[in-house]
Amino acid sequence: MRTSSFVLASIGLTLLFASVGTAAPSGEAVYKQRCAGCHDQTNPRIPPRTSLTQMPAARIMKTLDFGAMMTVAYPMAREDREAVAAYLGTKAPLISLPASAYCSDRSVKVSNTPKFSWNGWSSGANNARYQTASAAGLSIDQVKNLKLKWAFGFDGDITSFSQPSVIDGQVFVGSAGGVIYALRADTGCIQWTYETNGPVRSSVISVPQGEKHTLLFGDQTGWFYGLEAETGKQIWKRKxxxxxxxxxxxxxxxxxxxxxxxxxxxxxxxxxxxxxxxxxxxxxxxxxxxxxxxxxxxxxxxxxxxxxxxxxxxxxxxxxxxxxxxxxxxxxxxxxxxxxxxxxxxxxxxxxxxxxxxxxxxxxxxxxxxxxxxxxxxxxxxxxxxxxxxxxxxxxxxxxxxSSAILTKLPNGRDVLLAGQKSGMVYALDPDKKGELLWQVRIATQFPGASPSVGVQWGMATDGQKVYAATSSPGRTPPKDPLDIRRNILDPKQGGGLTALRISDGSKVWYAPPIVCKDDAPSGCSPAQSSAVTAIPGVVFSGSMDGHLRAYNAEDGKVLYDFNTVRSFTTVNGVKASGGSMDGPGPVVVGGMVLVNSGYSRFGGISGNVLLAFAP
Ligand code: HEC
Structure with missing residues (x-):
């Protein structure tokens, strides 16, 4: 609720009212005092105020009480939190899903010997982000025919950044709203949900424990959890x-x-x-x-x-x-x-x-x-x-x-560690010689006005022959409109690109230039390719901050497939959802499906709250 700007002009006065109990705290005044300093500026790490006003007030409360804003809120009284949450947010409840969002058979069965899986950050412990032909279940020709199978919305969220884990037909995924979901891969229906203390950005991993399985993941407030995969019941949690x-x-x-x-x-x-x-x-x-x-x-x-x-x-x-x-x-x-x-x-x-x-x-x-x-x-x-x-x-x-280092083999049979840095450098290190440098290659350079995130942000992929490194390098320009409260906006023409290097010597095999944003793209569009890359035989997947999921031919870097996620989706769980920038996690390819998160309000990107599943 908005009150007279006359009263709000003086925060001191409002606080005086609050302290003597003569007036309820004004949400706008609390916002100005406690939040505006950060949320009215364009720092790439802070979601702007316009993103906050799309969130349910209940969700903002959760962010203040347990979430990313917990430390900001430490000195804040309960009524001040409620006032600012009500002032900024919508009236939508935290989780309220229709019965149709749940599976009719809600049992969860996880195999110890799955036919195919992508369980964790990478498809394997070497972090190559490479899925074999049999586990991917997707050929280069089928990639060209990928179609949206279902969309799942994260209620009230402005970012979708927890990469799903898939074990046979079972999906586990977290969310920025701090809800963990067990879903069926074929339909996206919900088997159970679990509420955490804070936003979940990590993937949820499943580990066999006796007859059952334990799910393990952390949140953005320092808590770590062990849940029973079959039921979603908490086994333990600790800071x-x-x-x-x-x-x-x-x-x-x-x-x-x-x-x-x-x-x-x-x-x-x-x-x-x-x-x-x-x-x-x-x-x-x-x-x-x-x-x-x-x-x-x-x-x-x-x-x-x-x-x-x-x-x-x-x-x-x-x-x-x-x-x-x-x-x-x-x-x-x-x-x-x-x-x-x-x-x-x-x-x-x-x-x-x-x-x-x-x-x-x-x-x-x-x-x-x-x-x-x-x-x-x-x-x-x-x-x-x-x-x-x-x-x-x-x-x-x-x-x-x-991004993680990748452990793989050179053609001569020796092991190699591949590491991509925000500096724009890709390194090959010798694990037998304390990380001695085998080769180094620059894939991107710093330019004036760029963020420091020049090169590899969240992850490369390798098929054992070539390593595929996407370039982040978003550009920032001052807004042209003098009334625009943002100090910088993402440059729709600057950033991105995908480079394939031969792992034997770092020589460049191909370079796929960035595809710049169209003139009618929404504000926050950037061609930066910050999210992690994924490879299957013959194909490299890379999501971009322009909201497009693209598949490239691994031989020559030609674009084979392009899907624009920046639009609203009808979701299987009945949640209002849209796609936005892709940053952070990368596509998960498993059992003939491609699962991808869309929406990233941090770094000035386009908000979104959807998990998309594609199949040919
Ligand atoms: C010191 C700077 C700072 C202040 C002050 C601040 N914020 Fe934030 N806020 C941030 C940053 C940084 C993030 C992104 C956090 C992250 O990426 O985990 C954020 C994120 C958020 C989010 C989204 C969290 C999510 O889970 O997606 C909400 C909601 C929010 N802030 C509300 C508020 C409110 C309400 C206030 C005032 C009471 C406030 N913030 C004050 C810096 C600030």
Whole structure:
């Protein structure tokens, strides 16, 4: 409800009213005081106000109470939360699905020996994101005839970023609204739902436990869960990271009764507040027993505990070292008893030697066996992109690894690790020589006005001959309309491209240039190809921030198939849903189907809330 702007002009006055109990708090005033500073600006990591007004108020409450805004809301009274949620949001309830959204037979059966599966971030533990012909069940000719089979809507969400896991005919998927769904792959009907504490971005993995199966995943508030796959009942949950800016973005991996959980954080963004003492979060990997969630070990990617290092010009204390968050799924190397993880930048001074690195960790103990830093001295936080009040002296450039390393074989039979970085570089490293460099190739370069996300953002794919690396590189331009409150908008002509490199020597086989946005595309359209790539024999799939899912011929990079997801869909669960930018997860190809998430309001992209299933 909107009240007189006269009263709202003075936040102090409104707060005085609230404190003496003479007037209910005004949602608009709370918004101006607590939210506008971030949501009225165009920071690529913050969904704009126009996206928030499409969400149910109940959902905004959930975001404030348990979700991504929990820390922002810590000092807020309950009635202030309710007021701002009601002011911004719609009246739609949190989850209210018609009976027709549920399967008539709601039993869930998960096979220990599935005929085909894509269970986790990649189709296999080497993170190649390659599905064999028999598991994909899709030929190059059938790809050209893919048609939408069903669409599933995530009620009230503005982003769809949890890549589904599929085991035979069974789908498990999370959502930004914090609801986990068990669905049938053939129809998209719901078997059960489970509500978490926060937005779920990781994939849900299924692991056999005795007669049954345990589902494992984390959320964006630092909680990690073990559910019974057959019923959706919680077995255990625990907080992985006490730091209040923690985010569990990476999909975990499971091995011999233990689950390995990487931790990243949004502390980098919190430094936008010049009074925020930056920074104390350290990236880590934690090993937990799958049976009960008890800790086996936790290894930090910044080994020292952060200490006060000084003060900013305005007197805010600074802390370090910090950062080196782990955003991507670990890569399993059973033969060497290792797992490889990739790390992000430091957030504050001093920079450390395991940021922007590929790190080899002994699976059994958590000890770092070797690490290969590909970009030293990278300390960055969001303040560096604005007023720099909280920016460390290194001042970026923010060249995280956001994607997993791929373990595969060279034609000469030797193992190789392939890693793509936000810097625009693709590396081949030797796992037998502590990550020694075999070759490196630049697939994208920084240009003025670009975000630091130049190169590989969320993941490459390889078929064992070539590695397919998509370029992110969204461009940002100032708005032309002087009344546009956004400071920057995504450039509809800048970013994107897909490169195929020979894994033996890094030589370029082909380059498919980006397909720029049409003039009538909605604001937020960008040709940037940030989402993870997927390959099957003969075909490479890449989703773009323009909302198109494209399939490329693996031999020459020609576009074989193009589906524009930016439209509204009739969904099998009766939820109002539309597609938008594709970022983060990549297409899942399994058993003759292609499943893909669409909608990504972060980074200034087009909002959307749909999971799409295609089949020939
Ligand atoms: C310090 C900056 C900051 C402030 C202040 C802030 N937000 Fe946010 N907000 C963010 C960022 C960053 C994200 C994206 C979080 C993410 O990606 O996990 C976000 C996301 C959200 C979302 C979407 C979450 C989702 O699950 O998709 C909602 C709703 C939201 N904010 C509401 C609010 C409200 C209401 C307020 C005021 C009470 C507020 N925010 C104040 C930075 C801020």
């Amino acid at each position: 992985i990271e006490e730091h209040d800016a923690a985010r569990l973005t990476a999909t975990p991996i499971a091995y011999k009764g233990v689950v390995y959980v990487p931790a990243a954080s949004w502390e980098e963004t919190r430094s936008l507040d010049p009074n925020y003492p930056c920074c104390t979060f350290r990236g880590s990997i934690m090993a937990l027993k799958i049976s009960d969630g008890t800790q086996v070990y936790k290894s930090y990617m910044v080994t020292e505990t952060p200490k006060q290092t000084g003060k900013t010009k305005r007197g805010t204390p600074t802390f370090g070292p910090s950062g080196a968050g782990v955003w991507a799924t670990p890569t399993l190397d059973e033969k060497r008893g290792l797992m490889y993880i990739t790390t992000g930048d430091n957030y504050s001074t001093p920079a450390t030697n395991m940021s922007d690195a590929v790190v080899a960790i002994q699976i059994s103990t958590g000890k770092v066996v070797w690490s290969k830093q590909t970009f030293p001295n990278d300390a960055y936080n969001s303040s560096c992109g604005t007023d720099k009040q909280n920016c460390p002296e290194e001042d970026g450039p923010d060249y995280d690894f956001g």
